[in-house]
Amino acid sequence: MAEEAEVGCARPTGGPVGEEQVETQEQQQVQPREERSMVMVGQKAPDFVAPGYQKGKFVNVKLSDYLGKWVVLCFYPGDFTFV
Amino acid sequence: MSIDSMFVHKMWDDNELSKMVDGGVPFPMLSDAGGKVGKIFGVFDETAGVEARGRFLIDPDGVIQGFEVLTPPVGRNVSETIRQIQAFQLIRETKGAEATPSGWKPGKKTLKPGPELVGNVWKEWNTSMAFD
Numbered sequence: 221m222a223e224e225a226e227v228g229c230a231r232p233t234g235g236p237v238g239e240e241q242v243e244t245q246e247q248q249q250v251q252p253r254e255e256r257s258m259v260m261v262g263q264k265a266p267d268f269v270a271p272g273y274q275k276g277k278f279v280n281v282k283l284s285d286y287l288g289k290w291v292v293l294c295f296y297p298g299d300f301t302f303v
Numbered sequence: 304m305s306i307d308s309m310f311v312h313k314m315w316d317d318n319e320l321s322k323m324v325d326g327g328v329p330f331p332m333l334s335d336a337g338g339k340v341g342k343i344f345g346v347f348d349e350t351a352g353v354e355a356r357g358r359f360l361i362d363p364d365g366v367i368q369g370f371e372v373l374t375p376p377v378g379r380n381v382s383e384t385i386r387q388i389q390a391f392q393l394i395r396e397t398k399g400a401e402a403t404p405s406g407w408k409p410g411k412k413t414l415k416p417g418p419e420l421v422g423n424v425w426k427e428w429n430t431s432m433a434f435d
Contacts, residue, residue: 230353230374230376231353258344259343259345260367261369261370263366264366267365268339270304270334271309272304272312272332272334273310273312273331273332274331275327275329278309279331287364289363290388290391290392293359295304296356297305297375299305299311299314301375303377303378
């Protein structure tokens with residue numbers, strides 16, 4: 221039966237049910253832990269292309285096309301999240 | 304930018320945002336399925352599979368001048384974002400000859416860094432100027 225869930229501003233996600241798979245030592249050696257990286261102020265923003273929606277049209281946007289302008293790039297958890 | 308598809312962006316704009324902003328969102332709403340872009344900017348939450356509320360200011364040379372990252376329940380302050388852009392634009396115009404002290408906004412006093420200013424900021428600026 222489905223339970224009613226509380227709704228917050230974090231986008232809800234699910235995942236597999238059951239015991240978490242324990243990585244064997246061998247697997248850990250094969251897959252070195254991914255380093256979390258963060259961009260730095262004063263450094264070039266990494267260029268990217270992304271599909272999007274703008275005023276009734278689907279568009280492709282490349283960050284470097286905006287060279288010469290100030291850009292505010294915003295990330296957010298998901299459409300319809302409240303704030 | 305979020306992990307939502309451009310189709311969901313359209314539905315959100317059509318059904319909700321256009322009721323808050325005349326004509327809908329004017330700028331591109333970008334899709335980052337899989338969080339690849341969010342990952343290189345350091346805002347992709349691998350556990351939740353979504354992006355944090357990150358905001359990056361990128362100057363005309365493509366250089367990141369500032370960023371702010373918040374957890375989901377707290378919204379941004381757009382006035383503060385605009386104030387920061389105005390400050391960075393002033394720095395750029397003066398080629399670094401002027402600096403904007405805490406609480407600066409357009410019309411308020413800037414500082415001119417140099418040998419004479421060392422140890423003398425107190426003559427030019429006081430803590431009440433940090434506030435509106």
